[in-house]
Amino acid sequence: MASIDPSTLATNLATAYTQSARALLTAQTKSAQATSTALSKLQSALKAFDSAMDGLSNKKGLQQRSAAFSDTALGTAEANAAAIPGSYPIFVERVATSHQVAFENLPPEDISAWPAGPLNMTVKLANGGNFVVNLANADSDGNKTLSQVELARAINQASGNGGKVSAQIVTVGGQSQLMLGSGVSGEGGKVSLDVTGLPAGALRDKLGAAPKELVAAQDAVVWLGEQNTGTRIQQGSNQLTAIPGVTVTLKKAQANGSAAAVLSVAKDDGATSANIKTFIDAYNTLEKTLDELTAVGKDGTAPAAFASDAGVRSLRNRLGGILRQEFGGLTLRDLGINADRSGQLSLDSKKLEKTLAAKPDALDTVFGSTATAAPSGLMGAFAAQLDKWTSSTKGQIQQRQTSVQTQQKALNARQTRLDTQYDTMYQRYLKQFTALQQVQSRMSETGNLFNALGT
Template sequence: MSVINSPTYDPVTTATNLATSYIAGNKAILDDQTSTANATANALSSLSSAMGAFQTAISGMASVTTSVMANSATFSSAVGTASANASAVAGTYSFYVEQLATAGQISYGNVADSTAAGAGTLNVTLADGSSFQIDLANADTNHDNVLSAKEVAAAINVAAGNNSRVTASTLNVNGQTTLVLSANQTGAANAVSLDVSGVTDPGLQAALGAGNQKTITAAQDAIVWIGAQGTGTKVQQASNTFNLIDNVSMTFNQVQAPGAAPVTLTVGNDLSATRANVQSFVDAYNKLNTVLNSLTQTADSSKGVASGPFAADAGVAALRSRMVAAVRTLGANGQSLVAYGITAQRDGSLALDSSRLNKAIAANPTGLDSLFGRVSGASGTGALGALNKLMDQWTNSATGQIGTRKTSVSKLQTALTDRQATLQTQYDSAYKRYLGQFTALQQLQSQMNSNSNLFTALFSSNSSNS
């Protein structure tokens, strides 16, 4: 009797393959959509970071108090330092430095320990008439009824009325304790002294009294003459930093010899700093442009380059066009930043021609700031104002395109996750169905093979008997 052979199937392997094939088409579509959504979300995050960094950079360049065009202030001799902000007017000024302001410092030698209980009060006074009081009994922080100079110093430093105006410390000089008081601000009005009329201990009163006071550094004001000493205008103040010229700050650190000629302060344009400011703008713009290039690149199979997430995005393309337009904005005189050496390259980046920048500034010093403008919220002006407004249309947390797009992509990702779960349910159902069918088939094949073997054995036995 002939045996009928039929193919055998492993139920698990067969069910897995058939269930996978069952959802393959939908899974491929869903995986592609998920990959695209994730790439878009990542691209939006990259774009948001790049735009935020660019906004920060241009806001620091030209706001209400700063500008691209830089000024400098320089002394003809080393009497101090000076700085000028963007609004300073060019010019030259003469000054004579007669005296520098100093912070006063005094000492009281051989301050011995005294009894804390009933020690009275100590007043610390300043030359401007202000003072603060120390309760000497409370100064005994270790409660041993012995008041040391260190405890007095500590009490002065933490006194409620001190407000960091006076710093007290102690020195060990030849085995004796010296109390040192230092004013923390310069100027004659900040000279410090002690009023011991409230101190009850005779020894402590004598040690901290005026008769035992020594001046380490005299407190004095700064004296500067506008013009020559004696014939110019005398200016006296507590600080060594003077703001006599609008938008210019001067800090003096060296006095001049009596009768010496005044020093000259020159305020004018700082080409080096201005060039650095312009280069900073170009660098910041190019960093953003690099990110945009990567997000909008077209596919090139010959180089193995895939298309960027925003390769066909009309909104991002419009953004790039408007960025270029902002840089090319014409000023009142018909010039643009191109006239100052800032030109767009084929890849969308900017380049700076320093030589052309210097020549343009020399010809029109105020034109550069006019073209760059200011970053000032919704009222910005010039190229920087236009760029900042453009960035805000994308980065604004309430109305920006990036936020709107992120919300949309997030909803899509949630929907795709739900669809993935549904697809998994379909797979599980198909797998279960196929597994049941092929398990039953396997059992049927096994039974048929068993019957076939039985008949084969039976007929073989009958043939032998005949």
């Protein structure tokens, strides 16, 4: 009689008992994991496309302009799609400066006799942006002496300051000075002190006296055209926005009597094409990902996670529908952007040039912006559709991931119960076959005994 192996028999029978349930559970677990992975991949693809559109929106238009001074030392310039190409004569008579003053030889002030209560000094700006510095608690180390460092700290930390004036201690020729620098450029940022709220003493006298002016508060003066004959502009900032669509940052003044510099604004076809390519590449990447996630499978290849998912197919159809929409009477096809049979976009540059020649604002009309406050055009429509899927609070992907996680928890619980069931059956069968093995052993011993008696 062949010997019995209780462990092997128990394993085989327990496995057979749970095999069908385990196979179903394994398939469901694999499917849930595949769905979760596919959702994460879809989320990444949609967000990458959305991020690309946000980047284009931040450029204030796909159609780009370039702007530059004939003398680059005078300043820099940036132009957006609203700028009109051309040459603009500009004379920079002076640039704006921020006021800086220094109070020299400020003595440490013995404040032991100062009265209790608010001890206010008012820092004043010419534009009315005043703020109060309370020196009652400025003695941070409690030694009853107000130092220059403590005075500077009190000014910087005053609640109404907010960057209007910065105070620092500098050492020149071995002597410390309190330097105040205005955070407001131009004449409106001129700094002065009102010390009438401080007790009489050496500190009040020094702060109340006229400081040493290091840099005068000066407005920028610019002429659109030649000096003294063009349009004069005086302002506190070195950023000039008088030319529509162009922002000029002034750096250096010209010598009186010299000729105006030329600010050239031109189409930047290279940057414009790069913007369009960014959109096309981003969309094509998204389309390729959707292809992979919805592949039906053939020639023995398993279907993708969303091969039969009506929601994802609806998303894809809606995105394709947006590509065909009209915006301002124009479509992507009018701009030379076409989709092939697989959904991939490509650009016909000649058609784009022809459309832009007839309608210079066509690109921005069609593409619009993803700006939350005022979404518009193609990118605004895409952003609205993507938000329905990618929103962290109410998006389809978030809801689906939550559902999958719930399903996975349930599958894990079923797996635990199945493992327990397997262990129970294994122990039962092991006990039974161990007992059978023992019976078999005794029968073998009895048979051997009879055989011995017969010889």
